[in-house]
């Protein structure tokens with residue numbers, strides 16, 4: 001495990017470094033990308049570097065990590081909406097370089113999970129899984145309890161996730177209760193797993209993730225099993241961790 005400790009201000013650049021290094025090593029890299037607030041600054045920094053001609057992202061392939069079930073495609077709060085705004089549109093990633101969940105209806109959810117896993121296999125696996133850390137130790141929507149072999153699947157949101165996502169939905173009562181997520185199993189099969197964490201509100205769960213026992217109660221604790229594991233964390237998240 002490599003821990004990249006950054007100042008608060010250098011965090012986004014360090015996240016962008018992980019992405020840029022992956023793309024430099026393999027221009028058609030397959031990137032599994034989290035949304036949420038943590039990686040956004042890193043995505044913007046990557047977009048800036050691409051614009052400046054420092055990174056060539058014309059061949060990257062992008063795989064969606066997770067999605068709410070039952071949200072229309074054009075709803076800006078869908079996780080696809082986040083990905084579209086922050087990564088796909090600015091980097092001009094077109095449909096044939098994108099693998100995503102299509103789960104506007106709950107009836108489609110099981111099939112969408114199988115399609116996504118098949119797609120990862122056809123792409124030859126993941127070069128990088130870039131993950132955020134949930135307040136309850138989730139990665140993607142692998143909610144506790146979750147073992148290291150968990151497949152890509154339909155998951156009911158944990159109450160802690162409903163609470164933490166309420167800010168995006170205008171209150172807990174509006175947060176969708178069902179999600180789909182790439183499983184911890186396929187995530188751990190990635191050639192490189194990077195966990196990005198910022199802020200002192202993540203300090204306790206980061207400490208458990210890095211130093212606590214491997215446990216289904218903290219799904220991120222299993223990331224230590226990855227072939228290559230990098231943690232990018234700012235000093236606020238790491239202090240005392």
Ligand code: F6R
Pocket residue numbers: 033034035036037038039065066079131132133134135138139140141
């Ligand atoms: C989102 C995702 C989630 C978030 C996690 C942290 O695609 O997979 O697991 O990464 O909830 O969210 P933020 O970064 O908003 O604190």
